[in-house]
Amino acid sequence: xxxxxxxxxxxxxxxxxxxxxxxxxxxxxxxxxxxxxxxxxxxxxxxxxxxxxxxxxxxxxxxxxxxxxxxxxxxxxxxxxxxxxxxxxxxxxxxxxxxxxxxxxxxxxxxxxxxxxxxxxxxxxxxxxxxxxxxxxxxxxxxxxxxxxxxxxxxxxxxxxxxxxxxxxxxxxxxxxxxxxxxxxxxxxxxxxxxxxxxxxxxxxxxxxxxxxxxxxxxxxxxxxxxxxxxxxxxxx
Numbered sequence: 172x173x174x175x176x177x178x179x180x181x182x183x184x185x186x187x188x189x190x191x192x193x194x195x196x197x198x199x200x201x202x203x204x205x206x207x208x209x210x211x212x213x214x215x216x217x218x219x220x221x222x223x224x225x226x227x228x229x230x231x232x233x234x235x236x237x238x239x240x241x242x243x244x245x246x247x248x249x250x251x252x253x254x255x256x257x258x259x260x261x262x263x264x265x266x267x268x269x270x271x272x273x274x275x276x277x278x279x280x281x282x283x284x285x286x287x288x289x290x291x292x293x294x295x296x297x298x299x300x301x302x303x304x305x306x307x308x309x310x311x312x313x314x315x316x317x318x319x320x321x322x323x324x325x326x327x328x329x330x331x332x333x334x335x336x337x338x339x340x341x342x343x344x345x346x347x348x349x350x351x352x353x354x355x356x357x358x359x360x361x362x363x364x365x366x367x368x369x370x371x372x373x374x375x376x377x378x379x380x381x382x383x384x385x386x387x388x389x390x391x392x393x394x395x396x397x398x399x400x401x402x403x404x405x406x407x408x
Contacts, residue, residue, distance in 0.1 A: 172361050179220050187213050188275035195282040203261045203312040206283040214256030221249075222365035223358060225256060232372040233259040235347065238307045239375065240339040243349040244328055244394060245317035249358075253351060253368060254315065262313040265303060265334075284312075290320060300334045307342035314338065318387070325355030328395050336378075336387045345375035346390050350397035357405045367408075369401040 191209045198205040218225060241259060263284040271277040271287050288299040303314050319329040339346050350371045358366035373393055378386050
């Protein structure tokens with residue numbers, strides 16, 4: 172089952188690239204306007220191929236009406252598709268630079284304004300985060316960041332890096348946390364119906380009067396609590 176699914180996904184990504192290239196060229200390359208369209212065209216079909224169902228709680232909070240820094244927990248490679256399925260309007264992603272070199276995927280994600288960072292070079296990463304803050308202020312776009320920085324592989328919410336919170340404070344915009352239920356507990360991609368993922372969009376957290384550490388800690392606590400609540404809800408269903 173997995174081999175069939177991965178083969179279908181690889182074929183679809185080629186089709187996706189062909190479909191999306193004219194879209195980003197028409198809607199202006201390197202802008203956030205095409206990002207939600209291009210992302211949804213990737214996420215929705217791939218989630219269907221994988222036999223997954225996604226339920227979003229408080230989805231209206233995706234559209235706060237002002238630029239924000241969205242953050243979500245990072246569990247596995249599946250995040251690329253669950254995030255794409257749910258990307259808010261006028262939002263760009265922040266991603267590790269190695270993704271830029273994946274054929275087709277890297278090119279299209281670059282075209283829609285994804286900010287790629289080299290995590291091994293702190294000066295480069297800090298510069299990109301500062302640039303993201305300037306884009307938020309000047310271009311009125313939102314940014315989606317995974318503050319763990321690397322996949323936690325089902326071991327629970329990992330240690331947060333400070334970049335997302337520096338960016339929110341520098342741009343003076345709220346953090347909007349998104350909590351995803353635990354994939355490893357409630358999904359099995361070997362099955363025809365692979366399971367269900369619950370996602371909850373949480374209330375904005377203002378950076379006003381907070382240090383980076385305070386904002387980071389407040390965000391982490393509410394995400395950790397919500398992930399546990401989502402897992403409990405799935406276990407009882």
